[in-house]
Amino acid sequence: MVKAQRIRIYDVARVAGVSVATASKALNDTGRMTEETRKRVKQTAAALGFRPNAMARALTQQRSFTIGLLTNDSYGRFTLPVMAGVSEALVDQGVSVFLCGIEDDPALAKLHLDAMLDKQVDGIIATGKRIDRRLPVDLSLLPVPVVYAFTEGPDDAVTLVSDDAQGAREATEWLARVGRKKLVHITGPESFASVVARAGAFRATVGQGAQVLHGPWSEAWGHEAVNRLWSGATPRPDGIFCGNDQIARGVVDALRERGVDVPGDVSVIGFDNWEIVAAATRPPLTTIDMNLKEIGREAGRLILDLAEGKPVDPGVRTLPCKLVLRQSCGGDAIAVRNQGEALQES
Amino acid sequence: MVKAQRIRIYDVARVAGVSVATASKALNDTGRMTEETRKRVKQTAAALGFRPNAMARALTQQRSFTIGLLTNDSYGRFTLPVMAGVSEALVDQGVSVFLCGIEDDPALAKLHLDAMLDKQVDGIIATGKRIDRRLPVDLSLLPVPVVYAFTEGPDDAVTLVSDDAQGAREATEWLARVGRKKLVHITGPESFASVVARAGAFRATVGQGAQVLHGPWSEAWGHEAVNRLWSGATPRPDGIFCGNDQIARGVVDALRERGVDVPGDVSVIGFDNWEIVAAATRPPLTTIDMNLKEIGREAGRLILDLAEGKPVDPGVRTLPCKLVLRQSCGGDAIAVRNQGEALQES
DNA sequence: CGCTATTGGTAAAACGGTTTTTCAACACCG
DNA sequence: CGGTGTTGAAAAACCGTTTTACCAATAGCG
Structure with a gap:
């Protein structure tokens, strides 16, 4: 079974008869060129089934389209709905989520955290099973933005809780x-x-x-x-x-x-x-629903804004609960x- | 607040007074050099808090140290223990896990799958809430290995189920x-x-x-x-x-x-x-415990072996249940x- | 017509590492 | 003393993109 090896932008460029630079610009709708050229490149890319290598892309763009979700909630009772919301808010922006269960173990937390930072995550969402407890790891002074969802963070952090x-x-x-x-x-x-x-x-x-x-x-x-x-x-x-x-x-x-x-x-x-x-x-x-999925969605939106450098006011955001x-x-x-x-x- | 920007291998090399190439080899225990040089580079790296950029590394090594976990189990009742096992088996190998909930939605599944492939995952673990149902997406003919844990896959796949x-x-x-x-x-x-x-x-x-x-x-x-x-x-x-x-x-x-x-x-x-x-x-x-965490661990080990190109026999592996x-x-x-x-x- | 803008595109330099190749210095050997 | 290995390290190529700098061709203009 020969595995179809991936098409590189180089291949697209060659087939479309343009340079790699032009191909890149055509596909990203940047730069200047004839509408005809752009269209041709796009068609070739589609025909060849070209998908850009996210790693290479991340390297230049300083953006990995990846975020980390750190949680100490092993049952997943609170984390799972939050996770679902986060994922929902981010998947169509092409952002994927690393899930890291850290079980209240500082060493494990550090291990996961370092792994995520090495992988250049664009941001981290911290979540837990208790709104008034911190995760066993310090997330301040990180080179990436952090959003706290359903867990306590520093005073100047972006935090989401239910009301x-x-x-x-x-x-x-x-x-x-x-x-x-x-x-x-x-x-x-x-x-x-x-x-x-x-x-x-x-x-x-x-x-x-x-x-x-x-x-x-x-x-x-x-x-x-x-x-x-x-x-x-x-x-x-x-x-x-x-x-x-x-x-x-x-x-x-x-x-x-x-x-x-x-x-x-x-x-x-x-x-x-x-x-x-x-x-x-x-x-x-x-019963009363804490709207955890919405908290997750909001956390996803916020971390995205932060990753893109948009200004976000720090402080605690409170989301309403709902009678079911x-x-x-x-x-x-x-x-x-x-x-x-x-x-x-x- | 000035965010400490990351140290590159270039910095390590400069401080240690060697070339980038030498620094790389020193840190990876490859190549040849005086033991003294190797030690000096390692010490400098440690002192500077150098952590290699996983993206850049992935680009050359053709290995992202990342795998994807695809699941349709939204409650997480079966997935979570599996996930915990997978994570446990992989975290100290530096491998991180993308969690993708796909909810029996083929379009969503495709979206997540493509995102993961773009991100060059080294392998995919498919898991579900039913041992005898397939995920709503075709995972054969993928450019990466797949392990099926607690969900049905093709006959020639590597599959893990409880007995x-x-x-x-x-x-x-x-x-x-x-x-x-x-x-x-x-x-x-x-x-x-x-x-x-x-x-x-x-x-x-x-x-x-x-x-x-x-x-x-x-x-x-x-x-x-x-x-x-x-x-x-x-x-x-x-x-x-x-x-x-x-x-x-x-x-x-x-x-x-x-x-x-x-x-x-x-x-x-x-x-x-x-x-x-x-x-x-x-x-x-x-009650009877299905040993889901162990299934996860085994799935993690297997996907790692596959990713490293080690031979793995296809077929169904059955793990015993345990009386609790x-x-x-x-x-x-x-x-x-x-x-x-x-x-x-x- | 000579000069400047604009257009459409290319070549080359990043990004941050790893890997292969090259090379100078030195030791060994008959 | 010339030839042959070794050793330690640097230089260069590469991974697959994006981005910057540059350039030839055409257009506009007085």
Whole structure:
């Protein structure tokens, strides 16, 4: 099997009967020449199936059309949607993405980082599983621009995060809208910035006496929290806002086991819109989507602008979360009416 | 902020007082020169923080130290472990990985493929979410080697898959070992090759009368299957082998709701070892791990060999699955004894 | 017509390395 | 002492593009 060797611009030039320089200019729509010549070169290139060698191109242009995505999120739960967004925003600009999983290991991070810099990436997007933790590697003073998506960076960096407070407000208001009066918030450890932000917004919306329970990010904690609430003497809630979908699933399961109807007696709303969890819950979870893919898209656009030298204001950009309706909150009539409004608005 | 511009080999040569050619040879341990000269150049390079430009290097060496990973698995459930393995096997060889999600879209696949070829990848690893489906793009007749991992390729390709039959045997035998007599297999649609393989091995191990139920790959199906089994007239099973962890979780949940104790009355075993599902189930699932990371590692090694021109036999390589013990099967005494044996063997 | 602009294109120099070739200096040898 | 190897390093060619500098031919102009 003889592998067809690649056509070089030299071949195109020879066949088209022009010099290499002219061929290059013809194909890049630069320089001056007869429209006829340009067309002829382009046709020859197409006929021969010429594809420029990106390496050689990168060497002269100082631009590799390659960026690196550095992540410490091994499950990929947060990274994958971000990655999908980045890729989507960049693929038709001809930019490819190096994915580097670094697992919180500084040595591994350095290894990947150096490899990427050697390969002349045009920029780096740093992303992680926690909005308030840094990657185990210093990305300042790099010879290429950096965008932080869903992970913490230096103060003067370009950073993208989802709006936890707005998401929490959205969730809380929806519970109120479907007629729930006594709300509680079951969420993760207080050491997470997003937990604090969401809890803050929850308290601000519900008012004083708002009850917030902290625990681990697990189904088991959702269970336990329900047991605690239902066995205690305090009045039981009729609306539960959970810090993530796993907790929400634990809550829903615990309620079902207790014979409490969801969404009949109690409405439950989650956070993350982790399809795998949200859709498998019975009933499927109404939840808050953090718009990670859009964060990825925006990160892609920004890193591209930076790579091209366009000015980009540093600072934190906050993207809104979005309510995703399934069945764990009820309020179908409202939902339908809502959608009607949305349609009319658009 | 002045960005430190990169050191070129030219700079190293000048500082070390040698020619560029000598510097190159010194750093690559090629050519002939005084040991003293070589050492001096290396020290200068280290002192200056010189890192060779991979692009320039690739241009002459015809080797980019870059490979592409093409996948259509958007959840990343199968791809991520594979990717992690690939990356692990390659990162310390200085090889970076382009990740391309193509979503079953031929046009998108072509776009990514062309971008990768333009960037002179040394090889491509194709992977997917189904072992018996092809990616929507033709990877034969490419100018670079291809390895298929967990997805179907041409007959003469290098392909890596997990051993479904062996995994299923392992699961079935374990159920027998913990003392279960009446086994059933609840699994996915018969249109999946892996379903057929696993069911075949199950039947072969259990003997005639082995009961196999097909349905969708969902928790809901696990539920329904249990309902069907427990409401029917047929004798109820005491050991259930599930086609994946989601079904297993549905089964376990349904049994608990019926007051059937797992693993007291019935043992349940899953397939996939999808941490997220397996660990959150109550009790946590004993399951079969497909060793995806190892498949990734092996794919990485193979593509590297191919890229270096080493001969690699085409054909399908099958990697064994591994039993992962948690609590849904019971048999703890056996498990402990087993581990003792394993320790002695090693 | 002689002079300057413009046009359409070419040759050569980058880009940052590696690899091959060349060459001077020195040692060995009979 | 002339011929023959070796050694260590420099010079040059090359990888496949883009870009700059340059040039011949034509056009415009008073």
